[in-house]
Amino acid sequence: MTNKLTYMAILGLLLLSSFSFMSTDDLEEKRTLMLLTTDISYEAGSQIDLQFSSSTETTPPLYCSNSYGSTIIIPTLENNVLHYKIPSHLSYKSGLVNWTLVDKDASLLGQFQITSKQHVAHLETYIGPPNIGAGGTDYTMLVVIPTDTLDNPLKNNTLVQVQHQFLSNEKSEQIWTKHCIAYKNIYSEQSKGRILIASECLNVHSKEYSVEVMAGLPTNFSISANRNHHYADGNQITTFKTSVLKDKLGNIVSDGTYVEFYITTGNGNILMTFGSTIQGVATAKMLHPDHGAEWIIKAFIDGIAESNTVTLNYMKAIKDFEVAFSENNRSITIGPLQSFMKQMIPEGLQVKLLIYQDHQLIKTIIKNSNLGYSNFNLNLDSFTNGSYELKIKVAGLEKTFKTVILW
Structure with missing residues (x-):
């Protein structure tokens, strides 16, 4: 029994010594790195x-x-x-x-x-928009990103020098990089022109950039009308012209500004023509009416500006016309169609023939004048023998023939 206890005591000491040795080794191992x-x-x-x-x-x-x-x-x-x-x-x-x-x-x-390396290899520069409005409220933004040879942006607070010139004014301003970039808002001047912009960082210079300062929004304007005569011949042209379009600072608007001219006729119809500005003036044209009419003209720059109102009156160019029937009343000749100086009306005047039977419109035929006349032929296949009512309309005039016998 005594031997057994002794054996167990020795075994326990050996195990304890082993654990102690392993724990020390682990601690020593952790300390070696x-x-x-x-x-x-x-x-x-x-x-x-x-x-x-x-x-x-x-x-x-x-x-x-x-x-x-x-x-x-x-x-x-x-x-x-x-x-x-x-x-x-x-x-x-x-x-x-x-x-x-x-x-x-x-x-x-x-x-x-x-x-990053503290010398500039590339000076990335961005600017926009390329066009701004005059007046001092619109601006373009210059963004500069200086980078080293490995394309890393330079550290914060790196100095960037900005130069810009407009007409006789030259300015030089300092900006500093933050979060990789440096930027500057460059505001427009009161007049239109071109701003030249350049930047420099650690003796590396950008190329020259330009921003166009355009005129601001146009203000209200006036219009005028010009025509060779005041007769409604359906041939001559009336020309509409605006005054010089300017913004509130007196700058002439950019070429190509779109102007719409609306024409209200006496019967409530609305015609439209348009023009684009050249040196601030927009011009548009409209063919004369082919019958007496009153036109009320007003121009708009959509949602921005409008003009005064101009009223034009067109007198009848044709006072009367003759109608001749032949060939069993199936051939109808309208003319001569003479204008205000007794001259033949120009080619292309619209002549309309309306054919009724039993008080119902059965056919409308439209032709254009040629050499001052217009001819209609009513063939037997379309119009059988019988009684018809004919109305002829030309240049705002109308003639009615109540009973026309075709045979």
């Missing part, structure tokens, strides 16, 4: 070597990540020092890099900063 590199900031493009001391032959991987992605780095072991070479796709990009040394017994983590 230590960061030797003291730098926490590097310039982009530098060779970055993170070094750790190690008393074992193990080579745990290093997990690295930045805003562009992540990677696993396998080290090399030299004289109990682990060397982790940071690959170029991480070391070339500025920003914060986080790392974690992955080991089953001991894990270390940390971070280091990669800064």
Whole structure:
């Protein structure tokens, strides 16, 4: 019994000694991985070597990540020092890099900063809109992004010099980068013209940019009408013209400003013509009516400005016309159609023949005049023998023949 107790005591001491030895080894193992590199900031493009001391032959991987992605780095072991070479796709990009040394017994983590090179290789410049309105309230924005040879934006508070010129005014202003960019709002002047803009950063200069300062919104304007005569001959042209369109500061509006002319006739119909400005003046044309009429004209720049109202009266060019029947009343000749000087009316005047039977309209025939006359032929296939009522309309005039016998 005594021997058994002695044996058990010795076995217990051996086990306790073994556990104590293993625990000490684990603690010692955890203490063997230590960061030797003291730098926490590097310039982009530098060779970055993170070094750790190690008393074992193990080579745990290093997990690295930045805003562009992540990677696993396998080290090399030299004289109990682990060397982790940071690959170029991480070391070339500025920003914060986080790392974690992955080991089953001991894990270390940390971070280091990669800064951009402090000289400019490229000066990215953006500007817009390319056209702004005069008056001092509209503006264009200049955006400058200075980058190094590895395309990294320079650090915050890097100085950018902005120069801009308008007519006789030249200005130079300083702006500083923030969150990769530097920007400046450049406001228009009171008159129209062209702004020239350039920028410079660390002795690197941008190219010249230009922004057009256009006239502002046009104000109300006046219109006038010009015509060769006041007769409704359906042939001559009336020309409508605006005054010089300007904004509230007196700047002439841009060429191509669209102006619509609306014409209200005496019977309530609305005609429309349009024109675009050249040197501030818009011109539009409209053919004379073919019958006496009153026109009320008003022009609009849609949703922006409008003109005064102009009223034009057109007198009848044709006072009367003759109608001749022949060939069993089936051939009808209208004319001569003579204008205000007894001259033949120009070709193309519309002549309308309306044919009724038993007080019902059965046919409307429209033809255009030729050499001052218009001819209609009523063939037997379409119009059987019998009595018809005929109405002839031309140039606002109308003649009615109550009983016309066709045979």
